[in-house]
Amino acid sequence: MPYIWRFDVVIANLPILLQGLWMTCALTVLSMVIGLVVGLVVALFRLSGWRILAVPATVFTELFRTTPLLVQVVWIFTVLPLMTGVALSPFFSGLVALGLNVAAFMAEIYRTGIYSVDRGQRHAAHALGMTNAQTMRRIVLPQAVMRMVPPMAAMWVALFKDTSILATIGVVELMYEARYLASDTFRPLEIFTAVAVVYFALAYPQSLLVNRLYERFRVRE
Amino acid sequence: MTEPILRVVGLHKSFGSLAVLHGINLEVRRGEVIVLIGPSGSGKSSFLRCLNRLEEPTAGQVFLDGVEVTGQQVNLPLVRRQMGMVFQHLNLFPHLTALENVMEGPRTVLGLTKAAARERASALLAKVQLADKAETKPVALSGGQQQRVAIARALAMDPKVMLFDEVTSALDPELVGEVLSVMKQLADEGMTMLVVTHEMSFGRRVAHRVLMFDEGKVIEEGPPEHVFQHATHERTRRFLQQLTWEGQAT
Numbered sequence A: 001m002p003y004i005w006r007f008d009v010v011i012a013n014l015p016i017l018l019q020g021l022w023m024t025c026a027l028t029v030l031s032m033v034i035g036l037v038v039g040l041v042v043a044l045f046r047l048s049g050w051r052i053l054a055v056p057a058t059v060f061t062e063l064f065r066t067t068p069l070l071v072q073v074v075w076i077f078t079v080l081p082l083m084t085g086v087a088l089s090p091f092f093s094g095l096v097a098l099g100l101n102v103a104a105f106m107a108e109i110y111r112t113g114i115y116s117v118d119r120g121q122r123h124a125a126h127a128l129g130m131t132n133a134q135t136m137r138r139i140v141l142p143q144a145v146m147r148m149v150p151p152m153a154a155m156w157v158a159l160f161k162d163t164s165i166l167a168t169i170g171v172v173e174l175m176y177e178a179r180y181l182a183s184d185t186f187r188p189l190e191i192f193t194a195v196a197v198v199y200f201a202l203a204y205p206q207s208l209l210v211n212r213l214y215e216r217f218r219v220r221e
Numbered sequence B: 001m002t003e004p005i006l007r008v009v010g011l012h013k014s015f016g017s018l019a020v021l022h023g024i025n026l027e028v029r030r031g032e033v034i035v036l037i038g039p040s041g042s043g044k045s046s047f048l049r050c051l052n053r054l055e056e057p058t059a060g061q062v063f064l065d066g067v068e069v070t071g072q073q074v075n076l077p078l079v080r081r082q083m084g085m086v087f088q089h090l091n092l093f094p095h096l097t098a099l100e101n102v103m104e105g106p107r108t109v110l111g112l113t114k115a116a117a118r119e120r121a122s123a124l125l126a127k128v129q130l131a132d133k134a135e136t137k138p139v140a141l142s143g144g145q146q147q148r149v150a151i152a153r154a155l156a157m158d159p160k161v162m163l164f165d166e167v168t169s170a171l172d173p174e175l176v177g178e179v180l181s182v183m184k185q186l187a188d189e190g191m192t193m194l195v196v197t198h199e200m201s202f203g204r205r206v207a208h209r210v211l212m213f214d215e216g217k218v219i220e221e222g223p224p225e226h227v228f229q230h231a232t233h234e235r236t237r238r239f240l241q242q243l244t245w246e247g248q249a250t
Helices: A008-012 A014-047 A051-066 A069-084 A090-115 A119-127 A132-169 A174-185 A188-216 B044-051 B076-080 B098-108 B114-127 B143-155 B173-188 B200-206 B224-229 B234-243 B245-249
Strands: B006-015 B018-028 B033-037 B059-064 B083-086 B161-165 B193-196 B209-214 B217-222
Touching: A008 A014, A008 A188, A014 A051, A014 A090, A014 A132, A014 A174, A014 A188, A051 A090, A069 A090, A069 A132, A090 A132, A119 A132, A119 B076, A119 B083, A119 B143, A132 A174, A132 A188, A132 B098, A174 A188, B006 B044, B018 B044, B018 B217, B033 B044, B033 B200, B044 B161, B044 B193, B044 B209, B083 B143, B098 B114, B098 B143, B114 B143, B143 B161, B143 B173, B173 B193, B173 B200, B193 B200, B200 B224, B209 B224, B209 B234, B217 B224, B217 B234
Parallel strands: B033 B193, B033 B209, B083 B161, B161 B193
Antiparallel strands: B006 B018, B006 B059, B209 B217
């Protein structure tokens, strides 16, 4: 007997899915903000030239870049409370895990962006009599930022999809709602297909935008 | 006898165990044009970069107009801006237009208003024959044009000395002349200049004094006719011969 697709189940539960989607978007924005801020601090620590700051920053970056996001999420949700005695809600645990993960990658984007600016640019600025701070602000950063924007945008799209991992610790976002509805309605095929379509429909335009950004900010020297 | 504008005493520079400068002494008078020649790796570029401490000298002193550049308490940005520098690798700021490149120093370092900086920059671009390229980004300029903008950018700080570090070495041959012309014009106007170059014709025509560098030392020094025609040092004669074909023909 052929399977009969019943997408009216999706329509009927649309409000629940939209609620989950709203949470997905909120998680993306919030963890991006955390990532941008914490990542900048970590990058500055690594660039500071002081071992006492650079070494912990390097350890942080490498830890988060070399372990799976799922492991980080579960670890921060289950192990960290046992070690510290402070239990965070699934939402905050998830946010911290995602935010720190993004921060580790952002730190590398900042750092390589700044390093990618030719040494001659610094020399030229210094020769004009600029201080280190002026050189950074007027010459290095404007050029570095142009190189940072495309990889940051790519990171954003990946982040938008990766929020789905937080369903495993009970954060009520799009994927969590989907799993709930799938078992509630006995219609997993329709529900998960619909969710895949939603992720695609939202991520694809962003991905196109990323390609545009890479084109727009292509370094011309 | 007036105080020399630039005085270098016993300048040493080492990179780790590799010594590139062995105690250079030099006094430069106001308005003097000094051309530094010598084989690559002889230390002439390092010497220039030690003067404004883009390279940190290992030992020795540099005085600009009586102020010790190498002093512990020196305000480095303040002395650096009095020494204009032009580089082999152009190093224009790619995110700024030609005009903005020239305005950047007066704006950021000297604190001029935008209007005043613009006026100064426009005049300097006109001086290097690039008034029509004011709004052009470096990427759209030829190497020769970029290097002339770089000269204007350095002049915008109203420097006491100009340092030219092989400024035509990275250029296509047909673009060399336009840059040398600007430099000759500057020399004629009385700018004090230290020029590291392989353009011997420039040295012959413009230099007041030529310094021959070899293995971190000045091995020959004198007016161009002396160094180019009656070099006392065998090493200098060989270097000059290797440099040009006509040297072999005569």
